[in-house]
Amino acid sequence: MTETHCPYCSLQCGMTLNRSGRTLEVQARALPRNVHSPSEEGALCRKGWTAAGLRGHRERITTPMVRDRASGAWRAVEWDDALDLVAGRLAALREAHGPDVNAVFGGGGLTNEKAYQLGKFARIALRTSQIDYNGRWCMSSAASAGNQAFGIDRGLPFPLADIEQTDVVVLVGSNLAETMPPAARHLDRLRERGGRVVVIDPRRTATAERADLFLQPVPGTDLPIALGVLHLLDAAGAVDEEYVAARTSGFEQVRQSVTGWWPERVERVTGVTATELRELADLLAGAERVMVLTARGAEQHSQGTATVLAWINVALALGMPGKPFAGYGCLTGQGNGQGGREHGQKADQLPGYRMIDDPAARAHVAAVWGVEPEVIPGKGRSAYELLDALGTPEGPRSLLVFGSNIVVSAPNARHVTERLESLDLLVVCDLVMSETAAIADVVLPITQWAEESGTMTNLEGRVILRQRAVTPPEGVRSDLDVIAGLAERLGAPGVWSTEPEEVFGELRRATAGSRADYGGITYDRIRAEDGVFWPCPDLAHPGTPRLFAEAFATPDGRARAVAVDHAGAAEEPSAAYPLHLTTGRVLAQYQSGAQTRRIKDLPDDGPFVEIHPLLAGRIGAVDGDLVHVATPRGEMRAPVRVAETIRPDTVFVPFHWVGANKLTNDALDPSSRMPEFKVCACAVSVAPAAGRAASQQRGTAAGVRG
Numbered sequence: 001m002t003e004t005h006c007p008y009c010s011l012q013c014g015m016t017l018n019r020s021g022r023t024l025e026v027q028a029r030a031l032p033r034n035v036h037s038p039s040e041e042g043a044l045c046r047k048g049w050t051a052a053g054l055r056g057h058r059e060r061i062t063t064p065m066v067r068d069r070a071s072g073a074w075r076a077v078e079w080d081d082a083l084d085l086v087a088g089r090l091a092a093l094r095e096a097h098g099p100d101v102n103a104v105f106g107g108g109g110l111t112n113e114k115a116y117q118l119g120k121f122a123r124i125a126l127r128t129s130q131i132d133y134n135g136r137w138c139m140s141s142a143a144s145a146g147n148q149a150f151g152i153d154r155g156l157p158f159p160l161a162d163i164e165q166t167d168v169v170v171l172v173g174s175n176l177a178e179t180m181p182p183a184a185r186h187l188d189r190l191r192e193r194g195g196r197v198v199v200i201d202p203r204r205t206a207t208a209e210r211a212d213l214f215l216q217p218v219p220g221t222d223l224p225i226a227l228g229v230l231h232l233l234d235a236a237g238a239v240d241e242e243y244v245a246a247r248t249s250g251f252e253q254v255r256q257s258v259t260g261w262w263p264e265r266v267e268r269v270t271g272v273t274a275t276e277l278r279e280l281a282d283l284l285a286g287a288e289r290v291m292v293l294t295a296r297g298a299e300q301h302s303q304g305t306a307t308v309l310a311w312i313n314v315a316l317a318l319g320m321p322g323k324p325f326a327g328y329g330c331l332t333g334q335g336n337g338q339g340g341r342e343h344g345q346k347a348d349q350l351p352g353y354r355m356i357d358d359p360a361a362r363a364h365v366a367a368v369w370g371v372e373p374e375v376i377p378g379k380g381r382s383a384y385e386l387l388d389a390l391g392t393p394e395g396p397r398s399l400l401v402f403g404s405n406i407v408v409s410a411p412n413a414r415h416v417t418e419r420l421e422s423l424d425l426l427v428v429c430d431l432v433m434s435e436t437a438a439i440a441d442v443v444l445p446i447t448q449w450a451e452e453s454g455t456m457t458n459l460e461g462r463v464i465l466r467q468r469a470v471t472p473p474e475g476v477r478s479d480l481d482v483i484a485g486l487a488e489r490l491g492a493p494g495v496w497s498t499e500p501e502e503v504f505g506e507l508r509r510a511t512a513g514s515r516a517d518y519g520g521i522t523y524d525r526i527r528a529e530d531g532v533f534w535p536c537p538d539l540a541h542p543g544t545p546r547l548f549a550e551a552f553a554t555p556d557g558r559a560r561a562v563a564v565d566h567a568g569a570a571e572e573p574s575a576a577y578p579l580h581l582t583t584g585r586v587l588a589q590y591q592s593g594a595q596t597r598r599i600k601d602l603p604d605d606g607p608f609v610e611i612h613p614l615l616a617g618r619i620g621a622v623d624g625d626l627v628h629v630a631t632p633r634g635e636m637r638a639p640v641r642v643a644e645t646i647r648p649d650t651v652f653v654p655f656h657w658v659g660a661n662k663l664t665n666d667a668l669d670p671s672s673r674m675p676e677f678k679v680c681a682c683a684v685s686v687a688p689a690a691g692r693a694a695s696q697q698r699g700t701a702a703g704v705r706g
């Protein structure tokens with residue numbers, strides 16, 4: 001019996017794995033109350049229950065594979081030959097073009113140890129500045145806003161179960177009930193106590209069904225809603241002036257910035273009525289404790305950082321951050337979305353959130369790595385900018401991919417796939433032949449979840465331990481083995497352990513004294529306490545479940561209120577593309593679906609296009625018809641689902657399958673470099689080739705243009 005955690009989302013639900021012959025049984029495991037387990041019994045969603053389904057899967061790769069570009073044929077090779085080949089080509093490229101010719105792309109699902117080792121590998125084995133990761137596309141806007149406002153980026157500065165004790169929780173762009181179902185019980189318990197739930201989303205989701213107040217704005221307009229709410233709070237004298245004076249800076253500029261956002265103007269921009277906006281402001285003004293939580297719906301925009309800052313300003317105006325059972329938080333998505341961004345995969349950061357251009361930070365990390373600070377390169381390109389540069393005269397000509405399925409998950413995916421195909425060398429480490437692995441030159445088969453140990457940091461900043469429960473299939477190796485094997489062949493300085501606990505020991509030293517200080521966290525301690533919250537600077541420190549009670553992590557200890565304004569989406573509807581497109585998740589699938597689409601006990605109905613009955617009527621589509629969705633970047637076809645729960649001017653496509661991200665916009669947030677996944681302009685019509693008799697009888701295949 002092995003105590004561990006789910007392989008998927010940032011909730012990292014506790015589970016116990018029992019081996020019974022060749023079968024691996026999953027059981028929910030209770031975690032300490034008031035941390036994140038929603039009940040004493042523990043709970044999992046169906047993804048967690050079926051997580052063992054990839055074990056022994058027939059599509060599992062168990063030997064390194066090399067592809068012949070001319071014929072497209074794959075051949076199996078020995079590990080030594082594969083690593084020699086990859087290291088030799090990386091070294092040759094570096095010799096010919098300099099170190100930045102090689103690039104690394106990581107993932108928010110990698111353990112802390114892997115994320116740490118990957119950042120170190122890029123900087124001192126490849127000596128490249130070109131490393132970033134798919135977490136840039138997850139919560140980087142909230143991270144950027146958190147750093148600006150609070151001086152630190154920890155998704156939730158309080159345990160998730162604090163939701164139950166607040167009075168009003170405002171969920172902006174979060175479909176908690178479908179993305180992390182066990183967490184939705186916190187909403188139910190809050191309501192049982194008499195608390196209120198507010199949901200803001202262009203779709204009436206399963207989460208919205210739990211709401212006391214549901215606002216359904218035009219995609220990409222969460223920001224002006226916050227501006228309008230603050231306008232009303234200020235007009236009503238509901239700003240906590242004492243708190244603002246004592247604990248914030250910059251609030252007067254914010255106050256000035258919202259004077260023009262009267263409710264009727266907000267209504268025109270967002271579609272949320274002035275009455276609804278006043279209802280929300282009244283609810284917030286009358287509450288003693290308010291919690292504002294954002295997720296990808298609010299953050300994955302070219303104004304994602306500004307949107308989060310606007311909602312933080314609302315929380316600050318109400319005097320909430322730092323108050324018990326109140327404040328602002330971000331609901332991180334990927335399993336190690338939090339830890340993955342703390343330990344050096346980001347283009348501009350070293351372990352412990354140390355900035356790569358800070359001389360003191362470089363000196364500290366260099367000493368841990370056993371190199372001179374000058375060896376560590378400077379800041380590289382952000383995730384999308386890195387992919388966009390691949391194969392160009394100025395860009396990298398090789399890419400090593402760990403824990404990411406870029407072909408499915410990148411915005412403007414058709415363009416990104418072309419960039420990947422233009423490389424001299426693409427190497428992918430994966431369990432299965434994902435869509436990205438399928439176009440690689442070399443695929444290295446790696447261990448998964450229950451076959452290896454490592455720490456993760458959940459959405460609360462709580463460091464937990466996934467423990468190895470089974471022996472990996474013969475022929476696969478861990479990412480740490482791959483990194484060490486390549487580092488050795490490249491003649492890298494320093495120590496390259498393949499033991500997760502040893503790597504964690506080095507990570508502790510590298511983060512000591514930093515904002516994300518893991519110095520006092522050990523595997524034994526995590527086992528004994530079922531997780532430890534960072535910062536935890538020494539072994540005697542109890543960890544920090546709640547931040548900001550006394551001060552914020554800014555130089556003056558005050559939260560910074562930052563004035564922002566609404567600029568709109570980078571791409572607004574036009575005559576050719578008259579609708580809004582938004583994307584998101586479904587209950588049974590996780591991220592690019594590389595794992596969950598292969599688990600037979602999880603329903604996989606494939607992609608679909610959700611539209612409102614009014615829109616369906618306009619284009620002559622009925623449920624199940626094949627429809628065509630187009631944006632300026634690409635197109636896709638999928639069956640239509642007609643639902644009254646979506647705005648009539650909006651089209652929704654889930655992103656777990658190839659297609660959705662061929663449509664999405666690569667416009668970037670200026671601060672976080674987050675692409676605008678959540679809104680762009682699109683057109684939809686019944687696919688001409690659908691040939692459905694019903695469609696032909698209606699004679700309406702023309703779409704909605706004009």
Ligand code: SF4
Pocket residue numbers: 006007008009010011012013043044045046047048049179180181182183
């Ligand atoms: Fe796993 Fe997330 Fe489901 Fe929990 S909610 S079982 S962590 S996928």
